Amino acid sequence: MSSDDWYLTADVDDFLARAGSFLRSRPGLHVMQLTWAERARTFGTDRFGTEAPVFGLLERAGEVCATFYRLPPRALGVSPLTPEQADSLADRLAALGHSVPSVSADHSTATAFAEAWQRHTGATPKLRDTRLRLYRLGTLTPPEPMPAGRGRVLGEQDLDQAMFWCGEFAKAVGEEVSIDADSWADTRFADKRYTLWETLDGTPVSIAGMNPMTGGQIQVDIVYTPAHLRGRSYAGAVTAEVSLAALAAGARDVVLFANLANPTSNALYQRLGYRALTDWAGYDFTSG
Missing domain, CATH: 3.40.630 (Aminopeptidase)
Structure with a gap:
């Protein structure tokens, strides 16, 4: 060739x-x-x-x-x-x-x-x-029971909240990026639609984002829960919410990446109905 x-x-x-x-x-x-x-x-x-x-x-x-x-x-x-x-x-x-x-x-x-x-x-x-694994959603199976609280889509009025959570996510995964009002529009985080999981008193405890639909597909990116709030099914709840939102938006396929070094998140996504597509390097x- x-x-x-x-x-x-x-x-x-x-x-x-x-x-x-x-x-x-x-x-x-x-x-x-x-x-x-x-x-x-x-x-x-x-x-x-x-x-x-x-x-x-x-x-x-x-x-x-x-x-x-x-x-x-x-x-x-x-x-x-x-x-x-x-x-x-x-x-x-x-x-x-x-x-x-x-x-x-x-x-x-x-x-x-x-x-x-x-x-x-x-x-x-x-x-x-x-090392990452790429997953594609099969049949969505939300957590049962769901944790107390609700999912809420972030709007323009929630920009400060979105920037804070994305900054926390970036630090957690080692991304070197400056996230503030001046730099936000030039980051990879700016074009996503975000969903929060809130407790009954309105406290945000977990976030998930999804990219715009391309080729009939939506990628879930990011999923983040602060370390002190993990183990309470918040990540599962917010991932289920954003996955439902992707399907409601008309996506034929919904995909996400997971770090293979984190068996907890990989197991969570599989319980929600995500199936391995390929490993990424x-x-x-x-x-x-």
Whole structure:
């Protein structure tokens, strides 16, 4: 396979016009492709940095069979690739002088690209410690009994509350991001719809967010409960609420990621009806 078989463009509308049907054909496995292409289309690519973005697709017999995106300074994101496809992509990007600080994809694809990138550039890949599992909702089964309280969708008047919870979530998962009124619109948290779980006296105890629908699919992202309030079914309640909201919005598929190092959350999502779709991995590269 020639590396020249990859079609590259900086135009996200061009990319979606060519690859949209392919991405929507397996929305779960293409969740990051769909999400970040839609964010680039909606908000423009300037927000991702001064380096030009690049999108790409691979065609066989007139049909798209693989895609990737690179929105600096974020990781390279790729659809599931065979080792041959990963090698041809690494060859093409290296020949064009593109920088790739990291790659994120399903585990086998990320590993295949990391090995190919090392061959073509001499860069050393390091597997990230955080390993994720991607789940897709089957039949939703809310907790029984539900904890006392209620779910409430956050509105514009709740911006301060949303920023506080997202800041707490970011700190908990090690994301280096500044969240305040000035920076909020440029964070990945700003385009979500949030649901709180409140106790009977109106105290917020857990939050879940969902991304806008893309390709008939909604990703649940984020789910967070403060450490001192865990073990009381609040996370299960708010995840069930936001999952119901996603289905009510017309989503054919609802997906979410869970950290494999947290068996509690993985077990919770499975009890709610989420089923494993694939394992996810990321590699960081140091220059060769």
